[in-house]
Amino acid sequence: MRARLHALVRLVRTIIGVPDYDRYLRHMRAHHPECRVMSPSEFRESRLHARYSRPGSRCC
Amino acid sequence: MGSSDPRSPSPRPTAPQTVRTVVTWGLVALVGAAALGRLALLRGETISAAWLLVAAIATWLVAYRFYARFIAARVFALDAMRATPAVRLADGHDFVPTNKWVVFGHHFAAIAGPGPLVGPTLAAQFGFLPGALWIVVGVVLGGAVQDFVILCASTRRDGRSLGQMAKDEIGPVAGVTALVAVLGIMVVLISVLALVVVNALKDSPWGTVTIALTIPIAMCMGLWLKYLRPDRVLEASVIGLVLLAGALWAGQWVSQHPTWAPIFTLTGPVLALAIMAYGFAASVMPVWLLLAPRDYLSAFVKIGVVIALAVGIVAVLPPLAMPPVTRFVDGTGPVFAGKVFPFVFITIACGAISGFHSLIASGTTPKLLARETDAPLVGYGAMLTEALVAIMALIAACVLSPGVYFAINAPVAAIGPTAASAAEAIRGWGFTLAPGEIEGLATAVGETSLLSRTGGAPSLAVGMAALFDRALGGGAMALWYHFAIMFEALFILTTLDAGTRVGRFMLQDLGGQLWPKFRDVTWAPATWIASACFVAMWGHFLYQGVTDPLGGINSLWPLFGMANQLLAAVALCVGTTVIVRMGRARYAWVTLVPLSWLLIVVFTAGWQKLFSADPRIGFLSHAARMDALHAAGTLPAGVTSLDALPRMAFNDRLDAAVAAFFMVSVVVIVADSLRTWWGVVRGGRPLASTEVPAQPVTAFAAGD
Numbered sequence: 227m228r229a230r231l232h233a234l235v236r237l238v239r240t241i242i243g244v245p246d247y248d249r250y251l252r253h254m255r256a257h258h259p260e261c262r263v264m265s266p267s268e269f270r271e272s273r274l275h276a277r278y279s280r281p282g283s284r285c286c
Numbered sequence: 287m288g289s290s291d292p293r294s295p296s297p298r299p300t301a302p303q304t305v306r307t308v309v310t311w312g313l314v315a316l317v318g319a320a321a322l323g324r325l326a327l328l329r330g331e332t333i334s335a336a337w338l339l340v341a342a343i344a345t346w347l348v349a350y351r352f353y354a355r356f357i358a359a360r361v362f363a364l365d366a367m368r369a370t371p372a373v374r375l376a377d378g379h380d381f382v383p384t385n386k387w388v389v390f391g392h393h394f395a396a397i398a399g400p401g402p403l404v405g406p407t408l409a410a411q412f413g414f415l416p417g418a419l420w421i422v423v424g425v426v427l428g429g430a431v432q433d434f435v436i437l438c439a440s441t442r443r444d445g446r447s448l449g450q451m452a453k454d455e456i457g458p459v460a461g462v463t464a465l466v467a468v469l470g471i472m473v474v475l476i477s478v479l480a481l482v483v484v485n486a487l488k489d490s491p492w493g494t495v496t497i498a499l500t501i502p503i504a505m506c507m508g509l510w511l512k513y514l515r516p517d518r519v520l521e522a523s524v525i526g527l528v529l530l531a532g533a534l535w536a537g538q539w540v541s542q543h544p545t546w547a548p549i550f551t552l553t554g555p556v557l558a559l560a561i562m563a564y565g566f567a568a569s570v571m572p573v574w575l576l577l578a579p580r581d582y583l584s585a586f587v588k589i590g591v592v593i594a595l596a597v598g599i600v601a602v603l604p605p606l607a608m609p610p611v612t613r614f615v616d617g618t619g620p621v622f623a624g625k626v627f628p629f630v631f632i633t634i635a636c637g638a639i640s641g642f643h644s645l646i647a648s649g650t651t652p653k654l655l656a657r658e659t660d661a662p663l664v665g666y667g668a669m670l671t672e673a674l675v676a677i678m679a680l681i682a683a684c685v686l687s688p689g690v691y692f693a694i695n696a697p698v699a700a701i702g703p704t705a706a707s708a709a710e711a712i713r714g715w716g717f718t719l720a721p722g723e724i725e726g727l728a729t730a731v732g733e734t735s736l737l738s739r740t741g742g743a744p745s746l747a748v749g750m751a752a753l754f755d756r757a758l759g760g761g762a763m764a765l766w767y768h769f770a771i772m773f774e775a776l777f778i779l780t781t782l783d784a785g786t787r788v789g790r791f792m793l794q795d796l797g798g799q800l801w802p803k804f805r806d807v808t809w810a811p812a813t814w815i816a817s818a819c820f821v822a823m824w825g826h827f828l829y830q831g832v833t834d835p836l837g838g839i840n841s842l843w844p845l846f847g848m849a850n851q852l853l854a855a856v857a858l859c860v861g862t863t864v865i866v867r868m869g870r871a872r873y874a875w876v877t878l879v880p881l882s883w884l885l886i887v888v889f890t891a892g893w894q895k896l897f898s899a900d901p902r903i904g905f906l907s908h909a910a911r912m913d914a915l916h917a918a919g920t921l922p923a924g925v926t927s928l929d930a931l932p933r934m935a936f937n938d939r940l941d942a943a944v945a946a947f948f949m950v951s952v953v954v955i956v957a958d959s960l961r962t963w964w965g966v967v968r969g970g971r972p973l974a975s976t977e978v979p980a981q982p983v984t985a986f987a988a989g990d
Binding site: 235237238239240241242243244245246247249250251252253254257266267269270271272273274275276277278279280 | 649
């Protein structure tokens with residue numbers, strides 16, 4: 227039940243476009259262990275900037 | 287449409303399966319054809335909205351099953367084993383392989399906005415049939431094809447944007463033209479959407495207070511997410527939604543308060559200036575404070591309302607009060623001028639075909655696709671869902687009696703300032719508005735007046751309120767009406783603030799060509815100047831639309847529709863070029879058919895908007911008429927000052943220049959594309975594909 231709720235929360239977050247820090251962290255650990263990772267707030271900042279600086283994030 | 291697909295990539299089905307498939311799809315097709323036939327052969331009696339829904343959904347199921355598969359298999363040869371950019375370039379944030387239903391939801395939330403709600407409502411002046419047919423057929427052969435083809439093209443090119451693809455596939459001239467055209471289209475889009483909000487909130491303290499409160503609500507969410515509970519977006523959104531309900535209640539309280547109500551009863555020009563100030567602030571403020579939380583809130587409200595509307599329509603299955611075709615197909619309609627051809631195809635852009643989607647299909651979405659074969663669901667399927675929203679908006683508008691519909695949507699110049707003058711004008715058109723009907727409705731929804739509330743939002747809100755009221759039992763019309771207004775305005779302002787910010791970046795980028803320092807997004811003078819310039823650009827059109835008694839939605843909405851269709855033409859040029867350069871020119875009709883239709887429609891409409899001798903349609907003849915009236919010293923109906931006339935003439939000429947600019951841009955891009963296609967087909971130009979070479983998924987590690 228708890229796991230299902232958790233999965234649902236993740237699903238809704240992805241659909242509305244919330245950046246997923248954990249996933250980023252997993253990716254960096256798995257594929258680029260030598261690189262510095264962004265802190266949670268740096269990550270959020272960079273994702274928001276990417277989302278609101280180009281056409282194609284929102285429509286009519 | 288339905289060329290079947292004998293060579294599907296899956297193993298050949300066994301005989302019983304084939305029989306079952308043929309029977310099932312044959313039945314779906316028959317049901318759709320029967321419902322369409324019933325609609326087309328209607329004579330004089332009213333019909334249930336169910337027929338329209340069934341006709342649309344059956345047609346789309348068949349189109350999705352056969353046509354989308356045909357494009358996937360024959361034109362692009364989508365291959366589940368060919369690694370997508372999300373797999374090859376996985377970086378944990380931009381390129382992330384994602385479940386196809388999640389990508390579908392994400393893509394749908396990004397493409398669906400206020401466009402498919404407003405356009406069909408305005409086009410209902412022709413009756414429900416022209417708009418419905420254009421949405422049903424247009425999306426199958428046009429809109430969904432465009433989204434799908436661009437998504438496939440971008441997925442095969444590392445998720446490159448439409449502008450880059452125009453440059454790479456067609457040439458540098460087309461690339462630059464496309465970029466400038468996108469900027470111009472955004473200006474028109476934002477101004478017309480802002481005008482819809484102004485017309486919905488004018489003289490409505492309830493609406494104004496509710497919408498104004500959404501701004502501090504979003505900022506509280508932003509602060510919550512930044513300082514108190516970082517990243518708890520769902521939690522903050524739930525709080526935001528509860529506060530939105532509170533805002534609805536606060537609006538009602540203010541509207542009934544003797545001192546506060548007059549303070550929040552604002553005129554059009556004041557609201558226009560307030561929205562410009564809001565757009566500017568949203569563009570220079572940090573994104574986390576306003577834009578991002580608003581966007582989350584808006585996504586929830588959007589999905590919720592689409593579902594509620596569907597449930598409401600299915601639960602009530604209302605009869606369509608609007609006749610299938612009205613006399614206004616002859617071009618004399620009060621909501622906007624022009625004949626059914628070409629103007630129904632201009633008025634309904636979003637929902638049938640929307641060029642703006644090509645920016646999204648070549649933006650975030652291609653970077654999320656886990657497998658190439660997910661593209662039909664996301665590209666074609668999400669657009670079919672948007673078309674369903676458009677059909678539902680059309681139904682909600684056609685639930686109103688024609689008399690009420692025209693009383694709300696016709697400008698003062700057409701129906702006069704009072705309920706009596708409106709009833710008389712509407713009787714002259716062959717419809718009836720019972721005495722006290724419109725006043726009673728206004729009281730029921732908690733407004734002082736519903737006459738001439740143009741822009742589509744109020745009439746859609748009345749239609750939705752009536753549906754919800756009937757579905758859930760009476761007594762809450764006013765609450766439903768303002769709920770509908772709130773969500774429409776929330777959508778629109780979310781497009782407006784994000785659009786203004788993007789426009790600011792594009793201007794900074796352009797200015798940076800001349801003076802590199804201007805591109806620095808952390809340098810306040812540049813961000814402020816670029817924001818102010820962009821707001822001034824759309825603000826001019828907005829203010830003109832609000833103050834010009836003969837302009838407004840009537841002249842701006844067609845301009846927006848043309849702009850959106852022309853962007854679609856650009857996208858289809860890119861799509862055709864991609865198909866031709868893949869060596870599949872024999873399938874180029876897939877994009878050439880909608881492209882040709884759009885060019886015919888847009889250039890006919892554009893020509894009429896520029897040069898029609900009828901001053902109700904032609905910008906230039908209207909300008910000349912204003913000049914003549916000014917010289918003679920006479921005032922047209924609805925205009926109070928002689929000084930307004932030269933300004934109106936100037937605005938007409940500006941609108942004409944913008945329309946001409948869009949048309950010239952498209953001529954340039956189409957000519958450049960033709961040159962490329964000719965080169966390939968004649969064999970003079972090598973088939974140099976710009977696709978990233980195919981690599982098997984097995985070459986890449988699984989997981990994040």
